[in-house]
Amino acid sequence: MTTVSGNKGLQRENPMPTITFATEKKEIQVPEGANLRKEALAAGVSLYPGVHKVLNCHGMGSCGSCRVLITKGMENTSPRGLLEKARMGVSMAYIGNEETMRLACQTRVNGDITVTTCPATNLYGENFFS
């Protein structure tokens, strides 16, 4: 839907959210409430490292391999559900990334976000054993 607002000319009302994939330098627009995993895969963005490209739970929220970092716009995503909280609770990769890490398959996009796919696990970083 478009509206004309004052002298600013034509402005869009309720524009579609934009997902920016930082590593891939790719932007896509998606319907509000879209599933992050489905939209990434449809856009040809690889979410899975290594063998997980084949061996993953296909969006059931149990394997943890679709984890991403939401580096901007976390407030524009759906809240973590019980399944995601439980899965992240047993993930070493989550340590030190509690504010930004999400499972793409459990994340709905309600506004603009920036995503880093396949984040490295920082096994030797200062946050790991603290």
Ligand code: FES
């Ligand atoms: S695809 Fe397995 S947890 Fe998301």
